[in-house]
Every structure is written in C-alpha cells, then in structure tokens.
Amino acid sequence: MSDEDRLRQAQAAMDRRDFVTAYEALVELQRSGLLDGEGLYALSDAAWWLGLIRETIEICEECHERFLAEGQVDRAAMVALETGMQWAMRGEPDVGSGWLSRARRLLDGRPSSVGHGYLLWIDAEGRFAAGDVDGALAGAVELQRLAVELDQPVLGCFGLALHGMVAIRAGETSRGFELLDEALLPVLAGRVGPAESGNLYCQMISICTDLGDLSRARRWTEATERWCDQFSSAVMFTGICRVHRAQLLRVQGDWDEAERAAAAACAELADLNVEAVAEAHYEIGESRRHRGDLAGAAAAYEQAAALGRLPEPGRSLLLLAEGRRDQADASVRSALAEQADPFRRARLLAAQVEIACRRADVATADAATAELEAIADTYGSPGFTAWAKTARAEVLLGSGAPADAVAPLREALAAYRRMGARPEEATTRTLLERAVAGAAAPPAAPGGLTAREWEILCAVAEGLSNREVAARLVISEKTVARHLANVYAKLGVPSRTAAAAWAHQEGLH
Template sequence: MEAPLEQARDAYADLRWHDAYVQFRAAREAGELGVDDLAALADAAWWLGRNDESLTLSERVYRCRLQHDDAARAAQLAVEVGFLWLIRGEPTIGSGWISRAARLLQDVPECGAHGYLRYLEAAQALDQGRFADALDAARHIRQLADRCDDRTLYAGGLVTEGIAVVKEGRVGEGLAVLDEAMLPVRAGEVAPKWAGNLYCQLMSLFIETADLRRARDWTAATERWCDWHSSPAMFAGVCRVHRAQLLRLAGAWGDAEQHATQACRDLADMNVGVVAEGHYVLGDLCRLRGDLAGARAAYDRADELGRDPQPGRALLRLAEGCCAPAGRELRTALAGTDQPLGRAPLLSAQVDVAAAAGDADLARRAAGELGDVASTYGTAGLVAAARQAAGTARLVAGEAERALPLLRDAMRRWRALDARFDAARARFLLARALHALGDVDAAARASAAAAAVFAELGAAGARCAFAAPPEAGAAGEGALPGGLSPREAEVLTCVAAGHANRRIAHALAISERTVERHLANIFRKLDVASRTEAACYAFEHGLAHPRGS
C-alpha cells in the first residue's frame, strides 16, 4: 500500500481534491511535508472551500519560498494570495499582497510571475472600461508567456484581449480571439485554478452582453468542467449564480432561487462579488413575484456587498407606485457610467419608467440609445430588448401602428431565446397596441396568453408599462370588472400573486372561511373554474398590478 504522501500526490495529480486534502493532512501529521507538498495541501483546501486554512497555509509556503531564495515563485504566490483576498472582499489585505509581489519582482529578471502580476492590472483595466490599456497589457502578457513557454499565462492574456475587443464593440473579432484562447483550456493544458477563472470570465461576458445562447453554452461547459473535478467549491458557486440568471430569464424561478441561495451560502467566505450578484438575482425574483419587502432586503444586501442595485431598485420603486423616485434613481445611475454595456439595462428600465409616467420624449431618447447599443454589439438579447423598448416608446407617443411590428418582433425574438417572461411582457404590450388600433378580439387573445404565462410563473410583480386593454363593455369610471366587490378584487389580486388561502386571510385580516366564500363568489361572477383562470382574468383586466415594469 502507498504511503499517505504518495497517495496524496497521486490524488492531487488526478484533481481529486478531497482525497488529496485528506492524505496530505495525514502526511503532515507524520511530519513528511516539504514546501511543494504544503503548497499542494493549500491548493486542495482552497478547492474544497476551506478558504481560511488555504490562506494560512499559503502564507507559510510564501515564507518558505523566501527562505529558500526563490523570489520568483514567492512573488507568483503573493499575486495569487492577493487575488484571493481581493475577491473575498478584503481590498486592503489583497493590495498589500500584490504590492509585496511587485516589490519582490523588481530585482528578478522578467519571468512568468511578472506576467501574472500584469494580468491583474489588465483585469482592473477591463473593470474600469480602459480597454486600450487592457489590450496593451494582454499583448505584453502573451509575448512574455511565449518566452516563458507558459500556456496558462498565454491563455489568460488571450482571453483578456478577446474580452477587451468585444467590449470595444468589435464583437466578431473578439469572439474569434476567445474561441482560440479557450482551445488549450478545453484540452486541459491550463492550470485548473486558472482554467476555472477563464471559464467564469466568459460566462460573465456573455451575460453582460446579453448573448444568451453563448451564455447558456458556456455555463453548461463550465458545469461539465466542474463535474470533472471533485468539489470545486468556488467555480461551482459561480456557475450557480450564472445558471440562476439564465433560469430567471427562462421563467424557472423556483430553480433560479435555489441556485442563487446556495451560491450565496457556499461562497460567503470566498467571493464577495459573486455573492452580491446572487443577492441581486434574488431581489429580481422577489420583485417579479410581488414580494416587495423581500426584494428591497435583497437589493440592499447586494448594495452592501458592492453590487450596484440598479436597475432593480428603481424598478422596485416603480412597483411600489413611486414613479418619480424611480426616474431619479435611474438618472443618477446613468450619470455614473459611460460604458454602453453598463448603460443598456438602465436604459431598458428607463423606458418602462418613462412609459408609466407618460413621458414620450424620455422613452424615445432612452429607446434610441438602447437601439444604438444593440446595433453596436448585435447580440440577440440586446436586440430583443431594443425592439421592445422602441415599441414601448411608440405606444407612449400614441403611435400604436408603428409600435405593432416592433413589439411583434420583440416577442418573436424573446421566444426564440426561450425567455418566457420577457416574451409574455412583449405580448402584453402588443395587446395594448392591438386594442388601440381597434382590434379588440386580437388584443384580448394576446392579453390572455400573456396573463396565462404570468399566472403560471406566479409573476405578481410582472408589471407592464401600460394597463391591460379594458374589457369590452366594461362598467364606467371607478367600477371594478366582472361586478366584483372591492374585497373580492383584493382577494383576486392575492390569488394572482400565487398566495394560498391562509396567506390571503392573514394579509387581509379575515378568516380562511371568508376567503373561501369570496373565492366562490369570484368564480361564479367571472365564470372561471380554477385559480389559474381567475389569475389570468386578473392580469387581463388590470387587477394584478398592471402598471410599471
């Protein structure tokens, strides 16, 4: 039988992190670990999510490298440790380690460690929108990687270059660079920790650019990569947040909530940025379901962790009926960024807020800028959002005939992307345009189809910019549709929110038996046979919060 140290080394080479960790720990207790084995133990601990232990061991490895006059390897480790502290949400400690690496490398002939330090500088340039600086750094990294024959560093430089080119608006050219960059990653020629980082960067890029097909493809590829490793805590958590974002678009909100919640729990001590994004996703899900208090708490948590809570928080204000504050928050957010991709979701929300306020000029300007962004990047999600925004702006301006083809096209594009909720919103707006053009029957069909999706999703907060088309022959001003009483309308609104009788009773301070009696009256008056049909009626007739976004 192999000794624990040999077993540990074999497991580490096979990427069996748990086995490697257990065996290295056993060998350490026997006093057998050298510095390279100690570094491997630190690495295995990190893969298992034992972040504190990993960082403590890495500091010991760093000191050992210095004692052995191995400044280059000590500096490279300092870069990696600094990066881990940064993403953990400790910028002071992280910057200290990176400064330590830079100081050590001043007296070291140019080597791979210089490239990894430059890689962090390039990443910072990307985050700040300094794409030309990122490109310069990426090209220097690739040249250095060639001289050092470091395939991991070369792949990192190439991915950085591709992302910078895409964000500059040269999408086709950038995608070609990224496809080339990921070949050695797919082939297993890149160090595992860096391979995971590169996979994560691509997932984030395609979510940001609303390239939903590529986002799904790369998220699935990353999940397969994670399955190949044992217990990759960090990267599995990042995958879960991106999967949650995609599931939210597809309308699988329960699954999205589960993925986001687990990621926030698993990465709480490892990656503050991903956890912040997870809370933002949870805020969106709460808002769309009508849980406004839950949405506010989630957005606030995302904000505390450093994630800009917009446009979610502004849309929450709109859902609360506070149109003017929502508009102010979006204007402030837009003033804070000049990056087209960062402005796109803000502009989409601004169109909805402008529609709720009846501000045709603002809706037109926001939709126009969003259209420019979509033209530059050309991704399916951005184009669909731009077409919907343009159609909404036409509706606000009273130009239903010009809005109609735009909204039909938006609905078709969202459906092709399997974005069920967004497709339903586009169809709800289409119903408004049809009604304005006098096609009441077609408007009713479109509204009913959208309402059925909203009811299925439990989308109590799925507010569109306009109320649903009024029922033909509806009662006069102030009357409720279907002959409902005010209390029956309140109960129906709760049903459309997906609430059970007990929750409705608690919310309205009535007994469950009273709720049952109101439901029987509602079913009789509306001539419906189920809660789903009743919810559809609520959405069709403006009883499920039809204004806002």
Template sequence: MHETLSAAREAHRRRDWQAARDSFTEAAAVEPLSADDAFALADAAWWLGLVDESLAAGEQAYRRYLDGDRPGRAAMAAIHIAVDLLLRGDGVLGSGWLRRAQRLLEDQSEAPEHGYLMYLTQVEAGMGGPAYDEVAAAAARVGVLGREHGDPNLVALGILGEGRALLKQGRMAEGFALLDEAMVAVLTEDLSSEWAGNIYCHLMAACHELGDVRRAVAWTRATKEWLQTLPAAVLFTGICRVHRSQVLQATGGWEEAEAEAARVCEDLEHIHVASAAEAHYQVAELCRLRGFFDDAEDAYEQARARGRDPQPGLALLHLARGRPKLAASALEASLAGTDDPLRRLPLRAAQVEIALQAGDFELAGQACDEVAAIADRFGCDGFVATSQTSRAACLLASGQAEPALALLRTACRTWRELGLPYDAARAGVLLARACAAAGDRDGAARELEAARKLFDRLGAVGDVKIVDGLRGHTRSDVGLTAREIEVLAEVAAGRTNRQIADRFVISERTVERHLSNIFVKLDCGSRTAAAAYAHEQGLVPRAE
C-alpha cells in the first residue's frame, strides 16, 4: 500500500497523469485515500478528461479536509470542483461550489486560497466588462497575495489579469507586455499545470480577439515543448488544437485547420463546452470559406447549441446563399446583444459588406464609422487594415475610386505583412475593382490574377468564382486546385469515391466535397461530364 501511494505521488509530481491515476485508484481499493491524495487523484483524472471521476475524487477531498479541520484546503477543493463544473458548462452547480469556498474563507486569515477565489470571481468574471479598472485592481491584489505567500501561480495570474484588463481598455503595448511576461513564467517557473494552461488560453484568446497572429504563432511554437510535459493532457491539448486551428486558418492552412477543429469537437464535447463550441464555429468558418455551405450551416448550429454566437460567420453564409435579409437581421440581433468593442468590430465589418450588397449605403456608412472608431481606439494593425478595407468598399460603392485606391494599397500591404493571405486576397479584389474604376485596366488584371492564385491555393471556391466572373474567364480556366486535379484524374480513371479516399488517405466525405467543388468549377453535373472535360482539356494523362 505504501509503495503504491509513493508511486502515485511521484507520478503526480512529474505530471504522469495516467500513472498517477492508476496508482491512486489501486491504493483507494485497499483503503480510503487521505484528503491530499484524493485531491491529487481528482487532478490527475481531470487532466485525463475523466471529469466525473475528477468530481467524485474532489468531493472526497473536500469532505476529508473539512473532517480534518482544514477549511483553507477544503475551500481550494471547492474551487477546483467549481472550475470543473464551469468548464463543462454547468454554471449553476459551479457557482454553488464557489459560494461554498467563499463561506469557508470568510473568517480565515488571508491566504493563497483567497487569491485563487479572487482571481475567479473578480478577475475572470469581470472580463466581460465594463469595469476594467476594478478588474485590474483585483488582479494586482492577486499578484500581491502571491508574492506575500510565495505562490508563483498567483503572481503570474495577477500579471495576466492586469494585462488582459489593459488590453480591454485599448492599452495594447502595456497589456501584451504583461501577457508575454505571464507566459514567460509558464515556461520558466514551476507553475501548476492547470493555472499555466489558464494563462496560455487567455494569451491566445487575446491574440485572436485582437488579430495579433504573429504573436499567436510565436507562442504556439514556444509552447510546443511545454505541452510535451503534459503527456496525456486531454483538456489543454484539445484547447491548444482550437488555437492552432485559428492560427492555421488565418495563415492559410485550411484543410489542416479543419481537421484540428473537428478533433476538438469530439475530444472536448463533455469536458470544456466553450472550447467545443469554438471548435464547431471554426469548422463552420472553414466550410463556409471552402464552399461547403450545408456543412457550414450545420456546424454553426452546433456552435450555437453550445452557447457560441454563430455570428458574423452565419450571416456571411446567408449572404453567400442569396439571403441578404436574413443575413442583415442575424447581425442586428448580435449587435444588439453586445457592447464589447472587440466583439462588435467583426460584426460591424461584416455588416458593411452585407449592407452594401443590399444597397443600404447609410447603414454601411454607420457600420464603417464604428469599425474606424474601434480601430483608432485599439490601434492594432489588423483592425486598421479592416477599417481601411471597409471604408474603401463604401467609397467604391459611391463612385469614389481614387481615395479607395490609396486605402486599399495600404490595407493589402498590411495584410501581406501580417501573413494573412485570405484577407490580402479579398482586399486585392477590391483594389482590382478600384483600379478598373480609375481606368487602370492592366493594374486591375494584375490584382485579380494575384488574388485568384491565393484563393486557388487556399481552396476558396466562392471567391475563385467571383474573380473569374470579374475576369470574364471561360470553362478552360476553371481554377482547380492541385488536390482537385488529382481527384478528377481518379474520376476520369473510373475509380469510386471509396477507392479515391483510400488512395489519398482522406474520408469519403472529403472526396465528395472535392467533387462538389469540381462540378461547380466545371459547370457540369455528373462524373461522366467531369471526366470528359478532364480529357478534353488535358488535365489528366491521356493514358487514364
């Protein structure tokens, strides 16, 4: 028994969650675990994604701490139980356990447990705004408690909280400097894995909100080795996949991004509902951009069912499917439900596009003004480029090509420098239209050609069709991607979807998607017609 417990404690210390869980479970079968060992078992089970088992062990630890007259430790167990419940979307029970922790700590001298409770109830809970000064003050107090009690977790959480509060106020340089400092602590200090993961998630969420893809890429690379210290960490490995998917989408790796997000939808479904919801939204966005509209609509609804507002993606999907009124009303409902400028900017940017297509120039102008105000407040390069692109679209719609040209050239340069190919290509199409309106037909042709190459590489089927329409191309230049040509060759050789899937190690559904794109691009409705076209155009070897 003693040897088994010693092995369990050592495995927990080195973060070998599976070994720790197995050994603690074996020991518990012989006699009840101590409060500390039950708490460690709860921790190991949580990292393995065994939430119910973690909750059961956590409750055992809570009761045994109370029985042993250790209210501070009982409060810490209650906090961990609350976090488990809140992460999987059970807000009522989670709040109840937080209240238990508060009650236990009310008459206790100030200790680290007070810092963790303050972080959850005053810092994280306050991130929705608008009292960011109070959030920053609470975060500073968390950091002070950490220094007073020698708790590096609290010190880092305090730095993180202050940084996020500053970012919400538009103090970008100061805020990101603090978040970077907190992440350095993750990589160099002996922080608890769960709080280190919390810091990482906040950093990546901030990068995503503010469009700082370069910082997100840098920290994704920097944390790769850290993640390897969490051998079977289902939860944070899954969360990291969400962030990786977002980075891959932004930088152009769409197929890989969708695969990462789809895996998270399965892995975190009953562990971390917010990440599962975000993963479904990611899948939806990638399907929409690649022209798989039915799959996109299903995934947006999955995100909505898990509490994630599916806008602006769903509104843009409605627009792509020829439903402008539905797109407009969907955005209006989301805008009415938030005052957060970081949330409103993408909604308003989408509203510019939708309103212009509907001919509502007044609404487009109002949305454009708010995008500009938010961009001015935060000063992020991506926000400024979004504002410039939106303003240029409004200028073009009103026949003012010359001022639009200057804005679009700057925006295109910014998107390229940020490494965001899709945004650069979209702005490039507007730039081509501005060039054409100003009489520069050669410039317009060059911009369309560059945009088309980017769209083709990404697999942005709808955008390729738009560009080809602007260029007036015929069926002999249909913009098949390299993978679509490979699939078309297999079709021309008479192979089935199953055979094609096996050959390229992809799913049959992916083959169906490629075929759908091929049929759209070739403007044909059957495999026979597609194969005939492939032979006519020399897109596949004659031997096939």
C-alpha cells in the first residue's frame, strides 16, 4: 500500500470514527516522516480517543511546533489550548496553565477565531467555579455572540450550556434545563465534533447528579452510553460514563455492580482524568460502606482524598456506622464549615440530620433540616425535596410527634420509588412504620395534642419564652414555634395567651 493510500485510509477512518484503524495508518505515515501539522493533529486525536494520553501529549507538542513552523499560528494556539486542558485533567494544573498562557500569548491581537472562543469558555468556566456568576454569565453571552460571528456552533453550545448552569445555580432550574437542552440540539444534529459532544453530554449528566435529579441523570447517562457505542474506542467518555453508572447503581442498591463499574473507570481513566478517578474511588467507598465493609470503605475514601476529592459525607457516615457518633458529628460539622456550594451542602445536611438524630441532638437536626428545606425550595430538585421530607420526619419523630411525621414520610417514599432509590425507599418505609405505630397510640394529652405539644404548651403556660422552652427541651426555637402553631390550630385558639388559658383550665401537669 502506498503512502497516499495509507493517508486516504486514515482520513476515511477518522471520518467514520474508527480510531483504531486511523491510528495504525497514521503511525506508519509518521514513521515515514510524511505527516504535516494536520496529519500530526489527526494522529494525536486518534491516540486520545484510544486513551493513549502520554503519547497524545507528546504528539501534540510536536504538532504545535510544526504548526508554528508552517506559519499556522491559530492552529498552533488551538493545539496549545488542548494540550493545556489535557495536562490539567491529568492533575498537573501548573503545566496546563503554562500551555494555556502560551495559547493566550499567541492569540493576543489576532482576529477572532475558534481559539479565542475556547479561551473565553475556559475563563468563563473558571469564573463560574470561583463563584463569579456575573462574570460567567457575561462570558456565556459573549460565547453565543462569537458563535454566530464565526459560524461555529460548538461555541454556541458551550455558551448555552454555561448559561444554563448559571440559571440553575440562581434557582431558575426549569429555565436552566431548557438552555441545556437547547445546547445539545446541535450535538443531536451532528453539527458538533465528537470530543465537544462528549463534553456537553458529561456536563448535562453532572448537573443532574449534582441536583439529585436521578431520573434525569439516568436518562442522560443512557443516552451518552448509546452515543459512546458509535465509536471503535472512546476511553475517556466510556470511563466517565462508568462513574455515572456506578453512582446510579449505588443509589439503586446494586452495590457489587456499582463497585465493579467504578473500579473499571479507575483503570480506564488512570492517566486521563484525575477528578473522575477520585470520584470513582469515592463511589467504591460508598458501595462498601452500604455493604458493611467498613475497612474497605475507609481505604477507598482515603484514595479519593489523596486525589483531591473531599470524601464527604461518606467518611462522616462511616464514623457513625462504626459507632463513633461524636467523631461523626465533628466530621460533618467541619465539612459543612468548609463548603459553600448549596448542592454539596444538601448532601452534607442530610447526613448531619441522620447523625444528629442518632445522638438525640434534635436542635442540630432541626437547624440542618431547615437549611435543607430552603435548598430544596430554591431548586425544586426531586432528590433534595425527598431528603428534606425525610429529614423533617426524623426531627418530628425525635420531637415526639410521630403523627406529624407520617405525611412527609409518605411523600418521600413516593419520591424514592419514582427515582428508583431502593435503599432510601426501604429506610423511609421503616421510618413510616414507626411513625404510624406511634401515631396510633392512645392520646397522651388533652385536646388531641401530642405529648410534645402538651409539654410545650405547659411550659408556655408557665410563662416561658420560646427561647426558654427550647433550652429546657433541647430543641430549636423554630421547632417550638412550629409545635405552637399546631397547638393553636388543634385547639382553635388565636393566640399564645388563649392557649395558655386553655392549658390552665385543663390543669397543668
């Protein structure tokens, strides 16, 4: 076969996304010294899809120099950008930053190009991660404008996706998902390259998972897996999909299968994506903890931590499972003190409620539940809402109000069933049985009040303030106020004074 035939074969293989055939043909051409800058770029692309990351970076560096020698500055800058992102994903941000700086210098003062768009996207994503929402939104809007100017749909996709992320973080969840859905339209129409398509699919799954929207995360994970099946090899995206699949399997209670999927992802992505590998180790820890393999879970959490993933709330719940309740309390408090992101706080707050209730610390559980309820109200996430309902029920059970816990537990149970969250469904069913049994007991106080409501009413009738009642009963003032509202409703009285007078008539005890 002639070199020209090999080149045509390689180009045809790249077009049909047969990266194995393309790689083999391009390697032969490289050995013959017949690849120009574009040929080297195609070889680096094929190597990347095959998961040969070290070889990819070496070829990219050679390709970058070749483009500069050929006078193709924009192409050289684009390769520098991609090389920088590859180093960053491998967990070497300093090297990555150097390559991004080189790309920025090469593009400075040149006419607008795709490279400028990618730099704009990277900067805007960085602002979003740092909490600069206004800066991120401005970048997203500019990306959409630049996409039209340059007729580059991929930039518009990135801009819309980032705009959607910003909207969701602002509590405009429905609007945010509309923008994300729109961002994926060019992907579905085949107008965006495979690497960029994979990135957008991953962004969609990640935000669904972060929000606890398991049904949506499951649909997009399945769609991405089908998309990966188009390729002869797609190591990066297949590995990331395995991590998301492990998360879903763990939530479903398929802990053995979840661990196998996460372990496969660790092997596939070892040199490619340190953040995804860290998440996979955390998932292994979660599956082991649920199975009761506490020592194995601790080891997996440590591996996740070594790669930069804070192993929470898993590590705090592991301490609780080991019977170290005070250490679990301190651990989750420390994690919350360092975490401002509401999506991550939601998980930590749910864990704090569980830990606090096991310690009979109803005041802490109540405060954590109130914050979790606020997050659920803001984002309308099915997962957050179910967690908040369960947390509120646990507080009510701990406060001696099992009847009031029945309704939120039934709502949470239905939500977990819809999401396919079997372990949470089983736990919630147990709590519901406990609440129903407690509510069916003979009334312990006059007027249909629960024992806790009568206790609070008697304290109020003694002249105690809400704060003093809370201190006496070791609960929060919000819990006192909530019980008093129930008291007023049950007794049909309009005020604190009238409720106290009713209590005196019934005889304080």
